[in-house]
Amino acid sequence: MAIDTMMENTANRLAALYGEAFGGKASGRYRIAVKLVRAMAGRKRLYENDVVALTRAMLERGFVLIDMDSFFVVMSANTFTNYRRANDDVAD
Template identity: 75%
Template sequence: MQVSSYEAAADVLARLYGEEFGGKPSGRYRIPQKLLRELLGRRRLYEEDVTALGRALLERGFVLIDMDSFFVVMSANAFVNYRRVSKEALPSAAASC
């Protein structure tokens, strides 16, 4: 399958998030570079391609994470409850380096 735009690719990837595959009913997943290239109709993925697709996914509430040989798609809401680093925490962490 090949789509005509980053927006269309983002729609496909967002839809996959809610579908059952890989033994799970829904949720985060990884997609190989090769399949992403095929979806976008590209021989190579350039930084501009990944940035444009990442922006289109972010508009839909998802995050695209480049892991070099594959990409991860996660809900942006998964990051909301992460603990935040305070200004006070940085010096103590840096001192132990």
């Protein structure tokens, strides 16, 4: 199975988890251990290109994947639409 196909399948599973109840919440953002993502992907290791492919696949599904080294965070991309914006005035 090609790397992209494996990451596409993994992205589908991660996206589906967003809507499932666990951890005391009905749905929403979550963190997942790298070990579990490797198992989902059927890989012994996740290389940088794997994480990039998975990140892109998650974005295509409307989710943001944040690599925190020992775990990943999955959030809806819509979460960020209401954040305040920094403009040129604050960049000085």
